[in-house]
Each structure stands twice: as structure tokens, then as C-alpha cells.
Amino acid sequence: MxxxxxxxxxxxxxxxxxxxxxxxxxxxxxxxxxxxxxxxxxxxxxxxxxxxxxxxxxxxxxxxxxxxxxxxSERSGLYAEALGDLRARGLLYECFCTRRDIAEASSAPHAAPGTYPGTCRDLTEAERAAKRGLRPAAWRLRTEAETFTVTDVLHGQYTGVVDDFVVLRNDGVPAYNLAVVIDDVAQGIDQVVRGDDLLSSAPRQAYLARLFGAEPPVYAHVPLALNAAxxxxxxxxxxxxxxxxxxxxxxxxxxxxxxxxxxxxxxxxxxxxxxxxxxxxxxxxxxxxxxxxxxxxxxxxxxxxx
CATH class of the missing domain: 3.40.50.620 (HUPs)
Incomplete structure (x- = not known):
């Protein structure tokens, strides 16, 4: 267990x-x-x-x-190793989009709200070189699935969007979705209990866990505490x-x-x-x-x- x-x-x-x-x-x-x-x-x-x-x-x-x-903060080597593995497998790419770029693209017809539309996914090396001179790049996971299903004790089978999400921010800090997965795998976490506002992120994290050969945890996303408003x-x-x-x-x-x-x-x-x-x-x-x-x-x- x-x-x-x-x-x-x-x-x-x-x-x-x-x-x-x-x-x-x-x-x-x-x-x-x-x-x-x-x-x-x-x-x-x-x-x-x-x-x-x-x-x-x-x-x-x-x-x-x-x-x-x-x-x-004491596990930077572990995250760097994971990023190196993904990069060696051709599963990462540089992204130069601003939040405004993504918001405008994801508001287009037929776009899933809040998802990354793949703008930088297939840039040429010349295009990437030109953009590097304008702003630092984040690194995104090149996913091969549009959705992923997780098991939640309270919500049952939940299927959510899996887009090309950020795994390394443009300030060099590992993104939450990467760090939490690497930590859970390394620590043998097979049960994750957290607020139900994070339910939509579970499919992305479970998908990434599978890329590292790990079985996704069983989730329990619990109702939040709200104020009178x-x-x-x-x-x-x-x-x-x-x-x-x-x-x-x-x-x-x-x-x-x-x-x-x-x-x-x-x-x-x-x-x-x-x-x-x-x-x-x-x-x-x-x-x-x-x-x-x-x-x-x-x-x-x-x-x-x-």
C-alpha cells in the first residue's frame, strides 16, 4: 500500500x-x-x-x-532529471506565447476555453531563434492525447482536457503540473485528496505520470469551504x-x-x-x-x- x-x-x-x-x-x-x-x-x-x-x-x-x-525547493535536481528525460524523448518544445496570446487564441470559435492552441508546437528552428531574442521561452509538453480519464472516489470517472501544458516556466521554475507529478511518483503517493477546484488539472497530471511509467493515483477531490457570499x-x-x-x-x-x-x-x-x-x-x-x-x-x- x-x-x-x-x-x-x-x-x-x-x-x-x-x-x-x-x-x-x-x-x-x-x-x-x-x-x-x-x-x-x-x-x-x-x-x-x-x-x-x-x-x-x-x-x-x-x-x-x-x-x-x-x-x-530542495528537489531541483529531481525536476531537472525529469525534464531532461522528456526533452531527450522529443516531448518538449519551446513556447513564446504571452498570456494574452493564449487568451485570445483560446477565445476563438471551437477552441476549448483555457487550453493551449498549439501556436508554438511546430515552429521552425529559424522561427524559434528569432523569438528567443524577444522573450524567454517556457517549455511545453508535446501531448498525444486530447483527453484523459481519472478515477475519483467522490466524482467517479472524470474525463478532462489534456493540452500541451507548461512544464517549465519562462523564469526557469518547474511548473506545478510537473513538480507535483514528479513528487508523487518519487514518494509513492497513490492517493491524492485535495480541493475540487483542482479536479480539472487531474487528467493532465495523470497523463504525465503515465509518461513516466507510473500508475496515476486514486483521487478524491473534496468540496471547498466558501464564505457567506x-x-x-x-x-x-x-x-x-x-x-x-x-x-x-x-x-x-x-x-x-x-x-x-x-x-x-x-x-x-x-x-x-x-x-x-x-x-x-x-x-x-x-x-x-x-x-x-x-x-x-x-x-x-x-x-x-x-
């Missing part, structure tokens, strides 16, 4: 939606006798001190993980981090109880939640969370989900 994982980006404090996903990843892994690994995805957007705060919050709600913490929960929505909640008298144990209650699980402890955990019984709708005291006529504490 392989492992599951939680892989936050250290861009700031985790909010309750992030912590909810982390708890779900832990429950899925532990309930299937998998290991549970922690990976810090710090290739960019890393803020000083954020990793320490995030790990402290995860520990405060009772999460445990196996082995050493892996950081993407139906938007993704963010720190600006009020008391939504453990630090903010502590200031209104809600400690980590109470915050964990909120999260577990939103999942229909007993809030006494993670072990009690694990004993009752059944993916088939999980809510299928987003968790709408509000910190508006006026929304809680029932007398529940500020920060309780509506």
Missing part, C-alpha cells in the same frame, strides 16, 4: 478550509492503511515564517505524518485561521470540532472521527462558513458554520 499526502504552499497561514482538506487527506489515508506524508510546495509564493506557522497549526489540530517533511474562503473573511479564532475564544480543539461537524463526524477527536469515517457519507456540497454573529441565532459561537 502506498501513501496519501497533504501539500500546502507556504504563502501564509492556513484557514479553516485548508485545515479541513488536510483532515480529510489524513482520514482518507489512515482509513485505508496508507502512510500520510507532508510536502511543502515552496517553488514560489513562499513567505518567510509561513511554513513554520502552517506545520504548527496542523499539529495543533492533531494531525500526524510519517517520515521527514519534503520541500520542493459563495466565494472561496480566505483570510480576509474574518476569524478563519487558528490565530484569528484564538482571539475570539475558539481554540484549536474547538476549531477541529467545527470542521469535523461540517463533515458529519464526531468532534471529540481525530481517532473518533476516523472510526466513523466513510467517504460515501461525506457532504457533497461546499461548506459555507460565516463569522457573522447575527447569523447564529442558535447561540453557537462566532465562527460556527452556517
Amino acid at each position: 502506498g501513501s496519501g499526502r497533504f501539500a500546502p504552499s507556504p504563502s501564509g497561514e492556513l484557514h479553516l478550509g485548508n485545515l479541513r482538506t488536510a483532515i480529510l487527506a489524513w482520514l482518507f489515508a489512515r482509513s485505508t492503511s496508507r502512510g500520510f506524508l507532508m510536502r511543502v510546495e515552496d517553488l514560489d509564493r513562499a513567505r518567510a515564517g509561513a511554513e513554520e506557522l502552517q506545520l504548527a497549526d496542523l499539529a495543533a489540530i492533531g494531525l500526524t505524518w510519517d517520515g521527514e517533511i519534503v520541500r520542493q 459563495g466565494k472561496r474562503l480566505a483570510k480576509r473573511d474574518g476569524s478563519v485561521t487558528l490565530g484569528q479564532l484564538a482571539h475570539v475564544g475558539i481554540d484549536a480543539a474547538a476549531a477541529r470540532a467545527m470542521i469535523l461537524a461540517s463533515l458529519g463526524l464526531p468532534g471529540d477527536s481525530l481517532s473518533a472521527a476516523l472510526a466513523a469515517f466513510d467517504p460515501a457519507l461525506l457532504p457533497t456540497q461546499p461548506w459555507v462558513f460565516t463569522t457573522d454573529p447575527g447569523a447564529h441565532a442558535s447561540g453557537k459561537p462566532i465562527g460556527w458554520p452556517s
Whole structure:
């Protein structure tokens, strides 16, 4: 049996939606006798001190993980090796398109929204040389499939678009879609639990995993936490981090109880939640969370989900 994982980006404090996903990843892994690994995805957007705060919050709600913490910033050699392998197989090409170029091309009739139309796929060497003098190139994967199907515990069989996606950005940083696949393969991750806003990226990542001879993981894309306006929960929505909640008298144990209650699980402890955990019984709708005291006529504490 392989492992599951939680892989936050250290861009700031985790909010309750992030912590909810982390708890779900832990429950899925532990309930299937998998290991549970922690990976810090710090290739960019890393803020000083954020990793320490995030790990402290995860520990405060009772999460445990196996082995050493892996950081993407320490794995550049692994990504370079993977890119070299793809390049040697003729599966990469330079792309000089701007975001505006892609947006305009993908808005054309019959184009799939947000997909890369292949503008630079078949440039001649002379054309590439001329464009190199204008701007640095990103590197894209030369794919041979238009769609790919993944298995998701909550969504069933999901088929999504696979275009020629970026694997190395034009600033020299490995793209998320490459790094996450290489890390998962290297760490033996065969179960990926994350927010359902990432479901559409799973076919691209699974396709790339297959190119490296790996079996794609089993996915579970879980509903997000939203604010009262139906938007993704963010720190600006009020008391939504453990630090903010502590200031209104809600400690980590109470915050964990909120999260577990939103999942229909007993809030006494993670072990009690694990004993009752059944993916088939999980809510299928987003968790709408509000910190508006006026929304809680029932007398529940500020920060309780509506």
C-alpha cells in the first residue's frame, strides 16, 4: 500500500478550509492503511515564517505524518532529471506565447476555453531563434492525447482536457503540473485528496505520470469551504485561521470540532472521527462558513458554520 499526502504552499497561514482538506487527506489515508506524508510546495509564493506557522497549526489540530517533511525547493535536481528525460524523448518544445496570446487564441470559435492552441508546437528552428531574442521561452509538453480519464472516489470517472501544458516556466521554475507529478511518483503517493477546484488539472497530471511509467493515483477531490457570499474562503473573511479564532475564544480543539461537524463526524477527536469515517457519507456540497454573529441565532459561537 502506498501513501496519501497533504501539500500546502507556504504563502501564509492556513484557514479553516485548508485545515479541513488536510483532515480529510489524513482520514482518507489512515482509513485505508496508507502512510500520510507532508510536502511543502515552496517553488514560489513562499513567505518567510509561513511554513513554520502552517506545520504548527496542523499539529495543533492533531494531525500526524510519517517520515521527514519534503520541500520542493530542495528537489531541483529531481525536476531537472525529469525534464531532461522528456526533452531527450522529443516531448518538449519551446513556447513564446504571452498570456494574452493564449487568451485570445483560446477565445476563438471551437477552441476549448483555457487550453493551449498549439501556436508554438511546430515552429521552425529559424522561427524559434528569432523569438528567443524577444522573450524567454517556457517549455511545453508535446501531448498525444486530447483527453484523459481519472478515477475519483467522490466524482467517479472524470474525463478532462489534456493540452500541451507548461512544464517549465519562462523564469526557469518547474511548473506545478510537473513538480507535483514528479513528487508523487518519487514518494509513492497513490492517493491524492485535495480541493475540487483542482479536479480539472487531474487528467493532465495523470497523463504525465503515465509518461513516466507510473500508475496515476486514486483521487478524491473534496468540496471547498466558501464564505457567506459563495466565494472561496480566505483570510480576509474574518476569524478563519487558528490565530484569528484564538482571539475570539475558539481554540484549536474547538476549531477541529467545527470542521469535523461540517463533515458529519464526531468532534471529540481525530481517532473518533476516523472510526466513523466513510467517504460515501461525506457532504457533497461546499461548506459555507460565516463569522457573522447575527447569523447564529442558535447561540453557537462566532465562527460556527452556517
